[in-house]
Amino acid sequence: MNETEQLIATPSDSTGAVAAPSSSFDPRVDLAAAVELAGRTLAAVRPGQYDAPTPCEEFDVRRLASHLVAVVRRISVIGRGEDPFSVPSFADEIADGDWAAAWEPGAREVAQVWADPAILGRQLRLPIGVLPGVAAAVVYTHELTVHTWDLARATGQSPDWDPALIERVIGVVRGALPAETRGGRIPFAEVVPVDADAPAIDRLVAWAGRRP
Numbered sequence: 001m002n003e004t005e006q007l008i009a010t011p012s013d014s015t016g017a018v019a020a021p022s023s024s025f026d027p028r029v030d031l032a033a034a035v036e037l038a039g040r041t042l043a044a045v046r047p048g049q050y051d052a053p054t055p056c057e058e059f060d061v062r063r064l065a066s067h068l069v070a071v072v073r074r075i076s077v078i079g080r081g082e083d084p085f086s087v088p089s090f091a092d093e094i095a096d097g098d099w100a101a102a103w104e105p106g107a108r109e110v111a112q113v114w115a116d117p118a119i120l121g122r123q124l125r126l127p128i129g130v131l132p133g134v135a136a137a138v139v140y141t142h143e144l145t146v147h148t149w150d151l152a153r154a155t156g157q158s159p160d161w162d163p164a165l166i167e168r169v170i171g172v173v174r175g176a177l178p179a180e181t182r183g184g185r186i187p188f189a190e191v192v193p194v195d196a197d198a199p200a201i202d203r204l205v206a207w208a209g210r211r212p
Contacts, residue, residue, distance in 0.1 A: 027137035028114050030165045031075075034144040035107050037159055038068055041148050043100035045155050050096055054154040055210045056147065061154050065099040066090040068147055072106035075140050079113035084127050142169050149205050166200035173207055182209065 042065055050062040059067065069091040077087050094102050113119075120133040131139070145166065152159050179191045189209025194202050202212035 025168070026117070026120070027134055027141065027168075028117075028120070030141045030168060031114065031137045031144075032111065033162060033165055034141045034148070035072060035075075035110055037161075038072070038144045038148045038151075039100065039103045039107055041152050041155075041157055041159055042068060042103055044157055045099075045151070047097060049155045052154050054150045055205075056150045059150070061151065062096065063090065064147060064151055064154070066092060066094060068144075068151070069094060069099050069102050069106060071140070071143060071147070072103060072110060076106070076109040076113045078124050078126060078136060079110070079119055079133070081122065081124060084125055138169065138172050141165070142173060145169060145201075146205055146208050146210070149201060149210070161199070161201045163200040166204050170200065170204050170207070173204065177207065179207075 045061060045065060050060070050065075052061045054061060054064050056064060067090050070087060070089050073091070074084055074087040078084050091099070091102060114137070120137070122133045123130050124133050124136045126136055126139065148159060151157070177188065182188050182190050192206040192209065192211050194206045194212060198206075198212070206212055
């Protein structure tokens with residue numbers, strides 16, 4: 001189970017439901033934007049950076065790139081209502097430097113699978129259990145955004161973050177992931193203090209235990 005899936009398993013209210021953005025906004029828009037930005041960031045990685053460490057301590061750039069490709073594949077499998085564990089957590093069969101080429105068909109498949117608005121009301125199987133599509137979209141928008149930041153920081157990139165998108169994700173994350181009792185069931189580092197008026201991306205990753 002990866003850290004974002006563990007996050008969403010932490011109840012945010014007495015029913016155990018995960019808060020999602022207002023029904024007036026379609027979270028597939030944010031998911032598509034997160035997929036696109038992750039792909040651009042992945043495509044800009046240079047060969048000399050593959051062994052570089054990332055803020056996600058268990059991953060170097062090579063391992064993180066492999067994981068991101070696996071994530072985009074899993075998003076499609078989940079959207080089709082299939083077994084998420086049919087997709088390994090890492091795309092180990094991809095040769096160094098071929099991750100961006102593998103990302104493109106994965107991103108196209110996500111767009112196709114998630115094109116039907118009815119997906120938001122379907123019950124989808126994630127590694128942590130069954131969630132409605134609306135919540136699944138937010139889960140993976142968060143995961144892609146945080147790991148895109150990890151990759152960008154490790155490779156010296158400055159992505160064009162969408163503050164409104166990130167604020168929507170923050171609204172979910174802060175309700176689902178408490179600042180206290182990190183570790184164990186909540187495999188995040190302690191919240192890193194940042195100014196209240198810090199950029200949205202800094203506040204998001206700091207809440208996930210990263211140091212902006």
